Amino acid sequence: MSFNTFDVDLEGQSPFTDSPEFDTYSTEASNILLDLNNQLVTLQKFINVLQTKNSISGTEQINSKALKIIDTCTNQFKRLSTLVKEISSIESLNPAQLFTKERVSHELKDSLAEFQELQTNFKQITDTLNQEARSALYEEQTQSSPVVANEQQQQTQLILEEDIINNEEFVYQQNMIRERDQEISNIQQGIQELNEIFQDLGTIVQEQGTMVDNIESNIHKFSTATKGAAQELHKAFEYQRRSKSKSFCFLMILVVLLTVVILGIFL
Numbered sequence: 190m191s192f193n194t195f196d197v198d199l200e201g202q203s204p205f206t207d208s209p210e211f212d213t214y215s216t217e218a219s220n221i222l223l224d225l226n227n228q229l230v231t232l233q234k235f236i237n238v239l240q241t242k243n244s245i246s247g248t249e250q251i252n253s254k255a256l257k258i259i260d261t262c263t264n265q266f267k268r269l270s271t272l273v274k275e276i277s278s279i280e281s282l283n284p285a286q287l288f289t290k291e292r293v294s295h296e297l298k299d300s301l302a303e304f305q306e307l308q309t310n311f312k313q314i315t316d317t318l319n320q321e322a323r324s325a326l327y328e329e330q331t332q333s334s335p336v337v338a339n340e341q342q343q344q345t346q347l348i349l350e351e352d353i354i355n356n357e358e359f360v361y362q363q364n365m366i367r368e369r370d371q372e373i374s375n376i377q378q379g380i381q382e383l384n385e386i387f388q389d390l391g392t393i394v395q396e397q398g399t400m401v402d403n404i405e406s407n408i409h410k411f412s413t414a415t416k417g418a419a420q421e422l423h424k425a426f427e428y429q430r431r432s433k434s435k436s437f438c439f440l441m442i443l444v445v446l447l448t449v450v451i452l453g454i455f456l
Contacts, residue, residue: 208279208281208282208286210275210279211276211279211282211286211290214272214275214276214279215276215286215289215290215293217272218269218272218273218276218293218297219293221265221268221269221272222269222293222296222297222300224265225262225265225266225269225300225304226300228258228261228262228265229262229300229303229304229307231258232255232258232259232262232304232307232311233307235251235254235255235258235311236255236307236310236311236314238251239251239252239255239311239314239315239318240314242318248318249365252315252369252372255311256372259308259311259376259379262304263379263382263383266297266300266301266304266383266386267382267386269297270297270386270389270390272293273293273294273297273390274389276290276293277290277294294390297390298387298390301383301386301387301390302387304383305380305383305384305387308376308379308380308383309380311376312373312376312377312380315369315372315373315376316373318369319366319369319370319373322362322365322366322369323366326362326363326366
């Protein structure tokens with residue numbers, strides 16, 4: 190929504206404000222949004238890397254960094270939601286402040302939608318890798334069972350050592366799968382929490398849209414009324430000017446007539 194169609198320059202207004210809370214909240218919100226956008230770009234890069242993997246092996250570091258970003262972004266969105274509510278509760282804002290409030294709300298809503306999409310993509314990729322790892326582990330366990338029985342019959346130290354190594358790897362893979370399952374569950378819970386924030390923001394943005402529409406309508410009415418008043422004033426000036434001209438002409442005619450009458454009397 191833009192006010193550029195009107196003669197009123199919102200950005201050209203004086204920066205003075207009697208609402209320091211608004212400046213504090215809006216500045217903090219803008220700074221968080223800037224950091225959030227950078228975080229989302231990094232998260233997208235991590236997701237792109239994970240999409241090229243066909244197993245969970247070697248993804249621990251990237252996965253850990255991605256989860257850290259998701260956790261940071263989730264907390265930032267919660268803080269932003271609080272800030273937007275605080276800003277929306279402030280009354281008697283000038284049009285420029287209302288414009289800033291609407292901008293912050295819309296940017297937050299857009300960033301939140303992007304983050305939700307990235308969260309969903311990360312969850313799907315992690316879930317797919319986890320399912321593949323679980324299937325591979327089950328297949329490996331099934332194929333190694335008769336071999337293990339045969340190896341136990343041979344009672345060789347080498348086989349026992351290999352068996353221990355295989356068991357350790359098996360336990361490690363199992364633990365990794367469990368951790369990923371828990372991570373997926375946490376991500377799903379985070380998505381649900383952000384959905385609630387998204388719905389709240391939708392209500393706030395809708396209310397602000399109605400408010401800004403009213404302001405825009407009032408500005409338009411004020412501009413129209415001002416132009417109408419100027420036109421009426423110009424008409425009144427022209428009328429007065431013409432009236433004065435007519436009065437002067439009438440006075441001159443009257444003077445001429447009086448002069449003729451006086452001359453007629455004395456002559």
